[in-house]
Amino acid sequence: MRIDIITCLPKLLESPFGDSILKRAQNKNLVEIKVHDLRSFAKNKQKQVDDYAYGGGAGMVLMIEPIANCIEHLKSERSYDEIIYMSPDGDLLNQSLANDLSLRKNIMILCGHYKGVDERVREHYITREISIGDYVLSGGELAAAVLADAIIRLIPGVLSDETSALTDSFQDGLVAPPVYTRPAEFKGMTVPDVLLSGHEKKIEEWRFEQAVNRTKKRRPGAIGG
Structure with a gap:
């Protein structure tokens, strides 16, 4: 399995994937996790990825252009089974959903930030929206790490005792x-x-x-x- 994560704060994801079961899964070549800095796909000199919302209101919105650039770049290299947006109003993550996603080969996860992403991203690029609970985080990075952990531990060979996952809550x-x-x-x-x-x-x-x-x-x- 390969999981590509798009974020404007890549350092937030260094620790979750750098230790314990998720690190061993990568070392055993059972999963490949790639974190992509959204700012690398911004076209202006300031590497700007957010802007004010049309119509006014508090908070900034992630712009469509850098997100589209990143998604299209990744899609040019491989086909993705799912392009997931971590969102408070998405489908609630449960064990059944984790089981289903663990059978996929290539997954892309977009982390929201600020007041969210330009709605056109959700309408035209996202295939599935997932929430880890009815509350709001500062960004989607921690939620993406939770989702990745729930999926990866189900891949055969990741856990030393494969029956352990079958007896989970x-x-x-x-x-x-x-x-x-x-x-x-x-x-x-x-x-x-x-x-x-x-x-x-x-x-x-x-x-x-x-x-x-x-x-x-x-x-x-x-x-x-």
Whole structure:
């Protein structure tokens, strides 16, 4: 998989992709992540990428020209399965959407900033808009990193234990059950006996029951309350 991210603040994305699972995924050549500085595609000497909104109002708007220049340049090199704009009013990111995107080969992500992007970008270049929640960030960079992480960890070979992703919260519509590790007793706090029993069937039944109960409590709408 290749993920191209367009941003006017590329330094914000150095850390998320430079450590842990995402770094190992790149080192293993399972994914290629390229961050593109939008200002490199501005045509004026000042490398301007934003301007005042027509009609007035507070805040600046990312201009269509540098965004179009960047997108068209990238599209001239390869075909993209999705060109995604990170937007507060986009489709809400969930596990099902992450699963779907993890099957793609080439993805482009545009990070918004200021008051957003010229609407013509969304109308003519974007194939999908995604939000990571009903709140507003200073820019789309952190949201793009969240989306990339959710996708990349699902690619076969990225996680050392590939079954780990299959047992994550929401993969089966339920949140994950409680988990414990050593020691079995700490300051009077103990691990449930069933987990120490070695009885695989009973453990799985316990985990499923706990997942259902936790989902009813924390995500009641997910399984009808």
